[in-house]
Amino acid sequence: MRLQILDRGHRLPTKALLAVIRVVSGHPVVDAVKLALYRPDFYGAGALTHEAMRGRSDWSVGDRELMAAFVAQTLESPFCVAAHSATSTLSLGDTAKVTATLADLDTAPIEEPLRATLRMLGKVASEQVIDADDMRAVLAAGATPAQIEDALAVGLAFGITARLANAFDFDLATPAAMNSGAKHLLRRGYR
Amino acid sequence: MTDIAQLHRELVARVLGGDGMAPPDLRRAAFDDANLDEPLRTLVGKVAHHARLVTDDDIAAARAAGLSEDQIFEIVVCAAIGQADRQYTGALAALAAATADPGRSK
Numbered sequence: 001m002r003l004q005i006l007d008r009g010h011r012l013p014t015k016a017l018l019a020v021i022r023v024v025s026g027h028p029v030v031d032a033v034k035l036a037l038y039r040p041d042f043y044g045a046g047a048l049t050h051e052a053m054r055g056r057s058d059w060s061v062g063d064r065e066l067m068a069a070f071v072a073q074t075l076e077s078p079f080c081v082a083a084h085s086a087t088s089t090l091s092l093g094d095t096a097k098v099t100a101t102l103a104d105l106d107t108a109p110i111e112e113p114l115r116a117t118l119r120m121l122g123k124v125a126s127e128q129v130i131d132a133d134d135m136r137a138v139l140a141a142g143a144t145p146a147q148i149e150d151a152l153a154v155g156l157a158f159g160i161t162a163r164l165a166n167a168f169d170f171d172l173a174t175p176a177a178m179n180s181g182a183k184h185l186l187r188r189g190y191r
Numbered sequence: 192m193t194d195i196a197q198l199h200r201e202l203v204a205r206v207l208g209g210d211g212m213a214p215p216d217l218r219r220a221a222f223d224d225a226n227l228d229e230p231l232r233t234l235v236g237k238v239a240h241h242a243r244l245v246t247d248d249d250i251a252a253a254r255a256a257g258l259s260e261d262q263i264f265e266i267v268v269c270a271a272i273g274q275a276d277r278q279y280t281g282a283l284a285a286l287a288a289a290t291a292d293p294g295r296s297k
Contacts (some may be wrong), residue, residue, distance in 0.1 A: 160271045
């Protein structure tokens, strides 16, 4: 973590909460949690992220976690790729689908609406120009306008988070800590 | 996901106009990735466009320019939200154009 305040600058009640998380989870607190709990009155993107990831949508939770991992991969954030690959894998119950999608979107064994949506999200995150033709391609693949809007909300939330993870240099937690975090994210979400 | 628009607006309003330690015009400039002098121009540009290239030296340069850690935190947050916001808004506009066009394929 590049800023000491994000490691050790929390208010006392929050420090107590971080200690409880350490004890209950049996792992060091991951940097994403430290960021989320630092001055939440200023940044506090938990509600937005929770709505994008767990609010009502025609996309499954596992699909949205896969979108988060894909956006994070486009933005080259190893922390977010690991966290949301783990969460997507746990939710979908399918390691191969997540691994294959991140390795090669074109050949991954996923439905066409999801494939076209991920391609579009990758284009947005990599700062290519997005126009109506790009969106028509996603619609033609079978995604609805509402699904595209929902996917863009995931892209917004993780466009922010993945940038912050890199800028603040989040430590890559152990796989065991990431899996523990994934279980928490499926049980409680992001709030 | 009708709540998303409201939550998005609230987040942007909070980081730009809410209580903070960096001056509002500096937060706005970081959000816009515009009108910044060095060393913040480099730091904010990296956060927006190549966040993985941010280095300890970029943060140290901001400290050396007299900014506190809380001010740097706020500036980096504004830079990340600003860029994600522009991409999101642009993509929604493209979707609106695609769905408004009677000639669209589906």
